Structure formats: structure tokens, C-alpha cells
Amino acid sequence: MKPICFSRTLRTFALSAALAAPVLWAQAQTLTVVMQGGLRVMDPITSTAFLTRDHGYMIYDTLLGTDAHFKIQPQMADWKASADGLRYRFTLRSGLKWHDGAPVTSADCIASIKRWAEVDSSGQVLLPMIDSIEAVDDKVFEVVLKERTTLLLEGLAKLSSRPAFMMPKRIAATAAATPLTEYIGSGPFRLVRAEFKPGLKVVYEKNKDYVARSEPASWTAGAKLVGVERVEWIAMPDAMTSINALKNGEVDFIQQVPYDLVPMLEHQKNVTVQVLDKLGSWTYFRFNHLHPPFDNKLVRQAAMAAVGQEDVLKALVGNPKFYRTCAAVFGCGHPNGSSYGAEWVIPSDIDKAKALLKEGRYDGMAIVVLQPTDVAIVAAQPIVIGAALRKAGFKVQMKTMDWQTVVTQQGNQKSPQEGGWNIFATAGLLATSGDPMTNTTVGSNGRKAWAGWPDVPAIEVLRQRYVRSTDLAERQSIAVELQKLVIDNGVVAPLGQFLIPAAYSTAISGVLESPVTVFWNIKKSAK
Incomplete structure (x- = not known):
């Protein structure tokens, strides 16, 4: 047997360690994230999309x-x-x-x-x-x-x-209506424009010039301390692929885990599953008020009566521990919440819908429903809505596309026959939906309003009263009046409330509980 040459072995081990160290350091300094979809719309002022908003908080x-x-x-x-x-x-x-x-x-x-x-x-x-x-x-x-x-x-x-x-x-x-072409902020991350691949990959690097506040990080306040060098958002349209990538350590964070796949991660030793927004979200659908047939209040009410919240929530969430039915535009459990309309907004009442359609003289024209296919949290609603509308007697045309295309289509004020739309569904944060100013869906000032463009002057009068009042009881009374006007006029059709689980590697720490997904305060250890 030949004697072992310890000096050579040690040199080989030292060389291997030296080669591995930069790789481990690079892994520890890059946070790889699967967001709800691929980013294409990048101006957070022209768009209300959550993905665009999350991008805004980065830079x-x-x-x-x-x-x-x-x-x-x-x-x-x-x-x-x-x-x-x-x-x-x-x-x-x-x-x-x-x-x-x-x-x-x-x-x-x-x-x-x-x-x-x-x-x-x-x-x-x-x-x-x-x-x-x-x-x-x-x-x-x-x-x-x-x-x-x-x-x-x-x-x-x-x-x-x-x-x-x-x-x-x-x-x-x-101009506010014109999307930006240059993306420079002062935030904790910089956009690496050269590595941006629309819909596929977005790369951010640490802003080394950023001076953070001294207070502890809390939601969007306090210190925005960045603990990694890079954050990479990558699109994985197939949910199972992203789940396996997290289990295998190939990605660090999944923003939204499909509910049926949560059990696959709950007992993984190297994965944490957590609801980061404890208040949760609500889902709803919007009508285009500018064009027939939803320029008719009775036809809007017919569609709202046809769609059952439980049907939507079962398809979207499945597990009852993550959802609840709710008719309140300002959120169940919120001081401004009201149950007005619950008896016909929550259940599916096809007979009522048919009667309203007849009264509204619906002529059988096709209803264009925007149907995103790549973001789980907004993919199920249009399918359920379309099926319910057909039962009530509507002629429905599903228009499939990715979510970011839906986002760009939302602002299209042309008629459905000219490439516009009649209905789309989305979701909002309960943390920001509790009053008529931060709740985007309530504004009803016609073409200046958010997508759907409802024109209900009485709502605008009440919003003005609300913002001028400092009395809590008066504000709550105004909110109750607004609930009635919003539901009766079909300004927004509530579909219920739900919680969204996220999942992330145990190699990262400092993940903040917040209504918005933020990536400051996070540190990552080498695997």
C-alpha cells in the first residue's frame, strides 16, 4: 500500500474549497423568486396590477x-x-x-x-x-x-x-396616461434593464447608495435594508415546476402557492409555507359600463345575481379554511363593512337573473369575458362567471390571454366588437379596501374612473362627504350608503374573501408579513 500524501490531499481540498466558495457566495447573494406571473407592464402609475405595484416597490x-x-x-x-x-x-x-x-x-x-x-x-x-x-x-x-x-x-x-x-x-x-419608457427610482433596488426579458425574467440589484431609515421595517414603513446583492423574478407558468424547484433549492420564494399544491410543501423540512398577508384579499368582477349590454343597470344586476360566490371560491381556493363569502365592498369585519345585497349577491339565483334579463330587454348579444390563463389567483373566476351567465341566458365569449395582456386590455375603452371587453375579474387587498378612497373599485366618475368606467354621480358626492368628515360614526354611515349604491348600480360585483399562502426556503430569513410582497429585510444563507 502506498503511503498517503497528506500535503497533496490538503492542497487538493483547499483548491476545491476555493473554487466552491465563490459559487456558494453567489447563491447566497441572489434571491430567486417565482412571482404570480411574468412582468410586462412596468409603469406603476398607469397600471393598478399587483405585479406592477410589486415591481414599483422594488425600485x-x-x-x-x-x-x-x-x-x-x-x-x-x-x-x-x-x-x-x-x-x-x-x-x-x-x-x-x-x-x-x-x-x-x-x-x-x-x-x-x-x-x-x-x-x-x-x-x-x-x-x-x-x-x-x-x-x-x-x-x-x-x-x-x-x-x-x-x-x-x-x-x-x-x-x-x-x-x-x-x-x-x-x-x-x-403624461399619466402614457406608459413610461425609463425606469429610475430612488428605492432599495435598481432595475437591471439589460437583463429584463418581458414576461420571463426581471433582475434587480441592491442599490448601494440607498440610505435606509433607522426604524424597524413594518409594511411599507421603516428601514428598507437589502440583505442580498440581486433579486431575480423568473416566470414559471407551470405551478408544479415551481413547487419542485423550491423543494430542490433551485428557487427561494414562491409568491402564491396554488391551494391544491400546498400539501406538497407543508411537511418539507427545507420549506416554510406562510400566509404573509393576514388580512387577506377579496375577489370581484367588473363590467364595462360604456357599451351594451352592461350600460344597462338591470343587465348588470342580472349578471351579479347569476354568479354564486361559493362556486367561485370553491374553484379558486377549494379549502374552506382559506376563504369566506362576503357581500361587503369594504370588507367583512371592517368597520365600514355592510351586508347590504348579500341575499342576492352571495348565492346564485338564476331565476332572478333571468327575470332581470327579461326586464332589461337583453337582446342576446355576445358578452366578452377576459380569461387569463397563467395566474392561478385570477384564472378560475372567469370560467365560473361564464358558466353562470350561460345558465341565466347570456351568450358568452371567453377571450383567453395571459394576465399582463388582461392588464393592458383593462384600459381599452373601445366596444367589444372593436377589440374591447365586457367583463373581467381580479382581486384586491382588504388592507386597502376599507374606505371609498383607497378602494379603487368604488370611484364612479365615468371615463376618469378605473377600468369599467361607472358613472354614478351620487357615489362621487358621498365620497366627497366621506373625505371631508373626521367623525367615525358619520364615515361609517356614509360607507353604508355607498355599499347600497355600489351594489344596486353594479359598480363592482363582490365574489368573496380569501387568504393566499406563500412558500419560501428555510435558507432565507427576515421575510416580512405585509399586504404587499416586499424583498427588503431578507437575508439568505449559503446552502
């Missing part, structure tokens, strides 16, 4: 944040209000830079606020209440109100959809 920042106690906190700026509540002075904190190295200025923020307010449901109500918004110097600007309102701070701190993200003035000068 942009907000003047104010909202913590887990629903308290508004300073983020990019602190503020002081005058004794009469009409003058707000915002002071940008030190060290804020855009990703191109330029300093963040008051002029940038003013331009960003104006672009956001053009299209946001809160901003549109706020804008007429502002007397002036002017820079004092490069770091200080003032907003002078015509009347007292809590909406200024609430709007700038809103979580979703369409948060008031700050952008450089030259970018924010783009």
Missing part, C-alpha cells in the same frame, strides 16, 4: 409609508402641519439619490405627486382640494389645502393599488 420609494398598525409614517420625507391643518411642509431626508446618481429634489416630488394624482382614485379627489404645491428649496416643499382633509397624508401613504411612487421630474413629466 421606487414613497414620501410616506404605512406600518402594520395602519399608522402613517415618514419615509422619504418628514412633515409638519400648520395649526389650522391647511399647510403641510414636507422635508426630504438627507442622502436621497436617484439611481442615476442625481439628488432627489422637491421639484421631482411635486412632479411625481401631480402625475399620480391625475389617475389615482384618491389623487383625483385630493387634487381639487389643493390650493398650491410649491418648492421652498431643493429639500423642502409645501402643500397648501383649500380645506382640511386627512386625504393628503392617506393618499401619499397608500399601499395599493397605484401607490404615490416618486420619480425624477423629467420622467414624472410624462
Whole structure:
């Protein structure tokens, strides 16, 4: 037997370790994520899509944040209000830079606020209440109100959809209806534009110039400390592929786990399954009010009566521990929640639907229902809706596409015969749906409203009353009135509430519970 040469063995081991170390370091510094779908729509002001919003939180920042106690906190700026509540002075904190190295200025923020307010449901109500918004110097600007309102701070701190993200003035000068072509923010991550593959892959790198706040991270407030060098969003349309990739350590995080696949991960030693948004979401469908047949209130009511929430939730979720039926536009369990309409919004009442169709003189024209096929959380609703409408006597045409195409189609105001739509379904956060300003679906100012474009002046009058009131009992009374108007006019058709499980590798820590998916505060260890 030949003697073992320990010096050679040690040299070989040392070389192997040296070669492996950079690989392990690179793995530990890159967070690989499977989001709900592939990102294509990147402007978080023109779009209300959650995926686009999540992208916004990666690269942009907000003047104010909202913590887990629903308290508004300073983020990019602190503020002081005058004794009469009409003058707000915002002071940008030190060290804020855009990703191109330029300093963040008051002029940038003013331009960003104006672009956001053009299209946001809160901003549109706020804008007429502002007397002036002017820079004092490069770091200080003032907003002078015509009347007292809590909406200024609430709007700038809103979580979703369409948060008031700050952008450089030259970018924010783009008309709000025109999608951006340049994506520069001041947030904790930078977009790696050269590696962006629409619908397939998005890469973000740590913004080493980002100066975080000192407070603990809480929802969108506090310290946004980045613990990895890169975050890669990759699209995996096949859910089973993403589940196996997580089990095998090939991906680190799945934003939304299909409910029927949760049992495959619950007992995996290297995987954590967790509901990160404890308040949950609600799902609903929207009508196009501009074109027949849903320009007729009776026909909208017929469709709402036809669709049963339990049918939708069974198809979407399946497991009752993750869902509940609910007719409240502002959320069951919320102080503004109301059960008005529950007797015909929650169950499927085909006879009522048929009677309403007859009264509304529906002529049998085809109903175009947008049907996304690649995002599980919005794929089941159109199928159930379509089946229920057919039972009631509607002629239904399902129009299949990926979710990001649905997002772009939502803003199409042309008739269905010219490429538009009649119905689409989506979901919203309960954390931001509890009042008529942050709840995007309630706005009813015609073509200025969110997709569907309902025009119900009485709703707008009540929204104005709500925002001017500081009395909780009065606000709750207004919310009850709004529930009745929203349901009776078919502004939005509630389909119930649900929780969404996420899953992630035990190699990562610091995952925040939050209504929005955020990737700061996360660290990853080498495998």
C-alpha cells in the first residue's frame, strides 16, 4: 500500500474549497423568486396590477409609508402641519439619490405627486382640494389645502393599488396616461434593464447608495435594508415546476402557492409555507359600463345575481379554511363593512337573473369575458362567471390571454366588437379596501374612473362627504350608503374573501408579513 500524501490531499481540498466558495457566495447573494406571473407592464402609475405595484416597490420609494398598525409614517420625507391643518411642509431626508446618481429634489416630488394624482382614485379627489404645491428649496416643499382633509397624508401613504411612487421630474413629466419608457427610482433596488426579458425574467440589484431609515421595517414603513446583492423574478407558468424547484433549492420564494399544491410543501423540512398577508384579499368582477349590454343597470344586476360566490371560491381556493363569502365592498369585519345585497349577491339565483334579463330587454348579444390563463389567483373566476351567465341566458365569449395582456386590455375603452371587453375579474387587498378612497373599485366618475368606467354621480358626492368628515360614526354611515349604491348600480360585483399562502426556503430569513410582497429585510444563507 502506498503511503498517503497528506500535503497533496490538503492542497487538493483547499483548491476545491476555493473554487466552491465563490459559487456558494453567489447563491447566497441572489434571491430567486417565482412571482404570480411574468412582468410586462412596468409603469406603476398607469397600471393598478399587483405585479406592477410589486415591481414599483422594488425600485421606487414613497414620501410616506404605512406600518402594520395602519399608522402613517415618514419615509422619504418628514412633515409638519400648520395649526389650522391647511399647510403641510414636507422635508426630504438627507442622502436621497436617484439611481442615476442625481439628488432627489422637491421639484421631482411635486412632479411625481401631480402625475399620480391625475389617475389615482384618491389623487383625483385630493387634487381639487389643493390650493398650491410649491418648492421652498431643493429639500423642502409645501402643500397648501383649500380645506382640511386627512386625504393628503392617506393618499401619499397608500399601499395599493397605484401607490404615490416618486420619480425624477423629467420622467414624472410624462403624461399619466402614457406608459413610461425609463425606469429610475430612488428605492432599495435598481432595475437591471439589460437583463429584463418581458414576461420571463426581471433582475434587480441592491442599490448601494440607498440610505435606509433607522426604524424597524413594518409594511411599507421603516428601514428598507437589502440583505442580498440581486433579486431575480423568473416566470414559471407551470405551478408544479415551481413547487419542485423550491423543494430542490433551485428557487427561494414562491409568491402564491396554488391551494391544491400546498400539501406538497407543508411537511418539507427545507420549506416554510406562510400566509404573509393576514388580512387577506377579496375577489370581484367588473363590467364595462360604456357599451351594451352592461350600460344597462338591470343587465348588470342580472349578471351579479347569476354568479354564486361559493362556486367561485370553491374553484379558486377549494379549502374552506382559506376563504369566506362576503357581500361587503369594504370588507367583512371592517368597520365600514355592510351586508347590504348579500341575499342576492352571495348565492346564485338564476331565476332572478333571468327575470332581470327579461326586464332589461337583453337582446342576446355576445358578452366578452377576459380569461387569463397563467395566474392561478385570477384564472378560475372567469370560467365560473361564464358558466353562470350561460345558465341565466347570456351568450358568452371567453377571450383567453395571459394576465399582463388582461392588464393592458383593462384600459381599452373601445366596444367589444372593436377589440374591447365586457367583463373581467381580479382581486384586491382588504388592507386597502376599507374606505371609498383607497378602494379603487368604488370611484364612479365615468371615463376618469378605473377600468369599467361607472358613472354614478351620487357615489362621487358621498365620497366627497366621506373625505371631508373626521367623525367615525358619520364615515361609517356614509360607507353604508355607498355599499347600497355600489351594489344596486353594479359598480363592482363582490365574489368573496380569501387568504393566499406563500412558500419560501428555510435558507432565507427576515421575510416580512405585509399586504404587499416586499424583498427588503431578507437575508439568505449559503446552502
